[in-house]
Amino acid sequence: xxxxxxLRLKHFILIGxxxxxxxxGFVYFYMANQVAASxxxxxxxxxxxxxxxxxxxxGYLINFPLILLGAYLFGKRAMVYTVYGIASLxxxxxxxxxxxxxxxxxxxxxxxxxxxGAVGGLGSGLVFxxxxxxxxxxxxxxxxxxxxxxxxNQALLGFDIxxxxxxxxxxxxxxxxxxLIASFIYSQVVNMVQNGGYSVRGMMIISDQAEEISRQIMGxxxxxxxxxxxxxxxxxxxxxVMYVALSPQDTREAKSLIHEIDQLAFxxxxxxxxxxxxxxxxxxxxxxxxxx
Numbered sequence: 001x002x003x004x005x006x007l008r009l010k011h012f013i014l015i016g017x018x019x020x021x022x023x024x025g026f027v028y029f030y031m032a033n034q035v036a037a038s039x040x041x042x043x044x045x046x047x048x049x050x051x052x053x054x055x056x057x058x059g060y061l062i063n064f065p066l067i068l069l070g071a072y073l074f075g076k077r078a079m080v081y082t083v084y085g086i087a088s089l090x091x092x093x094x095x096x097x098x099x100x101x102x103x104x105x106x107x108x109x110x111x112x113x114x115x116x117g118a119v120g121g122l123g124s125g126l127v128f129x130x131x132x133x134x135x136x137x138x139x140x141x142x143x144x145x146x147x148x149x150x151x152x153n154q155a156l157l158g159f160d161i162x163x164x165x166x167x168x169x170x171x172x173x174x175x176x177x178x179x180l181i182a183s184f185i186y187s188q189v190v191n192m193v194q195n196g197g198y199s200v201r202g203m204m205i206i207s208d209q210a211e212e213i214s215r216q217i218m219g220x221x222x223x224x225x226x227x228x229x230x231x232x233x234x235x236x237x238x239x240x241v242m243y244v245a246l247s248p249q250d251t252r253e254a255k256s257l258i259h260e261i262d263q264l265a266f267x268x269x270x271x272x273x274x275x276x277x278x279x280x281x282x283x284x285x286x287x288x289x290x291x292x
Contacts, residue, residue: 015081015132016088022123022134023092028103029116031055035109036167036179037120038160038186040066040135041089046163049170056094059086059135066136073143082139085132113178117185124186125193131252138249146222194248200272201251205242205258206230207265214242216257221250245272 022041030037030045037045040062044055063086071079105111127134141155150158160183168176207213214225223244230241246254251269258265 011130014130015085018123018126019088020092025119027096033112039137042163046166056090059090063136066139070139081132085127089134109178113182117182121186121189125190128194202270202272204268207262209262210240
């Protein structure tokens, strides 16, 4: 069994595990206690409470066209883990709905919101960490980023706020406060598990295949690359050092691209507190080449 195959298998297993954990929290905490959620999952809760539509069915129906859109805009390769994560999530949601199980938290909505956020965040964090997603809101946010120049995290926040406002159609304002607590805990746990959340990452790359790596990063990820001049202290050889600012999801894809091109490349990844540049916020279509 090759190393690449083992890594891919590990990713699939852990994305599936994360989807199962999130689905457990979704069914036994969010659904059972009418705790509003964000993203596409939160939208399925709105449809469930207003029209009685099973979240499994609405989840697949909403995400299917978004997956097709994502495959068209960002390439089929980038959507493999996304499709698997979404498909696994709503399959587990359906399975857990068939299992009669009740978590007795004495109707304490504060405890419910804390546990719901922690369990959901743990599951989502695992999925995100290994390259998957649990809903098409990421695709919507990336489209908004490309077309309107709005940063990914801002687009995600805007979509989540919209879903939360829609949730007021079936829950009261006091319950919404508990939902916000759950959402806060969720985001903190996701960031802890994923190690970075939606923060910006910086990447320094040293490779003999600098031109090809730069071309792929600009073409497939749509991010600009800057060349810096470097010199090996021992060898005395001059080399091009690539610097690029990326989102966490782009960072995972970039590592995969670099590994395919040059397994001996030196890659340093670090957190960036803030990026102030129109180039990073602007539409990435300037660099992106549509890859079929």
